Amino acid sequence: MPAPDVTDAALAAPVAGSMPARGGLVGMVTAEATGTGLLVTAIIGSGIAADQAFPDSPGTALLVNAITTGAALAALICTLGAVSAAFNPLVTLLARADRGLTTRQGLAAILAQLVGAGIAVLAANTMFALPPLTLASTERADGPVLLGEFIATLGLLLVVALTARTGNITRIGLAVGGYITAAMWFTSSTAFANPAVTLARTGTDTFTGITPSSALAFLALQAVALPATYLLVRLINRSIP
Template identity: 50%
Template sequence: MSLPLRRAVAEFVGTAFLVVAVVGSGIMASRLSPADPGLALLENSLATGAALVALIVALQPISASFNPVVTLVERALGVIGTMTAVSLVAAQILGGLLGTVLANLMFGLDAVSASGHERNGPGLWLGEVIATLGLLLVVFGTVRSGRADRVAFAVGGYIAGAYWFTSSTSFANPAVTIARTLTDTFAGIAPASAPGFILAQLAGGALGFLLVRLLYPSIATRAAAAADREVLL
């Protein structure tokens, strides 16, 4: 199997498991703590953060972004090529959709059920901008400072925390946002609310790109070389 295909498969599988963790733990939390939304959110955030650590550790040697915004910034920084970025984003979106279907089925729900959980308003959109900006700073700051072996723990910890300090509970991921429109459960988001979240995430991604370039101005030679190799594969 070629490297580009292996990367796409890794992103598909990783994003699917990530969404299973987000949606599945949300359903479980709402059933275990139906009268305490704060406790349910704690359970949801801890499960998501822990799953992220495990998935990134397992798949990082191949590809472990699980997030179109991260992939687009990698492309903008010259770390990956255009065709690779397109294939990874497609794999992330499809993997996320599968993850929601699997989570719904595991808990005896319809495979697909449009969410009725509306999430709108400037405060929530600002929360998504901040959540995504912070995620990119954590990801690329950790990698570019030569500590790529710690990125799984940094990202898992950040997302678990951002569930609590952002008004939007930190979706910070267009693929996960799209996937969460298909579950009418604790973790769901109404389809009509998704575009606002995705636009805010893309805005956060653009700001994150600028901040990464400001704080870490030089692109690593090995990253540029990796991008060159992708053109030949």
């Protein structure tokens, strides 16, 4: 299958050309499950470690969590981007909407992301000698926080979509990792911006956890950000030669 025109298909996932650049469906599924799993492990694991190291300083703990998350995300995109590096069902859906993926590829990628995230929350909890699965008790879904989650998700998807048109995996990795590091501080929601990550974080009653009810509200705002991003990218791309 020929690679799509990146200039015209700016919503492709963060790799050069299309998600399954090499390795076919098996390679794509393996990369998505592995990358999403390692990302979730970095988020939850660094949150637990930071909270243990700085129990009386949540700001410092968040700083450690944000830097670790952004660095891990950038590294994973740069490492796996030649095969597949969406790690986010929303990014995958954008790629499918712009015909960067087939329906079969998109569904396989999303399933892999969810499975990878689910395994990772068990591993992260266990790694710090906690029960493998503990229902989160942190409520996050008030109005201002939900606005923050919408903004965080919209910004992330814009960064992915508009840097993808460059076809430069390193640039995409640095841009996405940098944005997430910043958004974890400048948004009130601390920038979940990923349905697979959001669902996984309901399974850890630690620094990065979120209650199932709050997670449902986050998922709704993430879903709203998806078509908004699609329209914005279309408008922006009209002015880009």
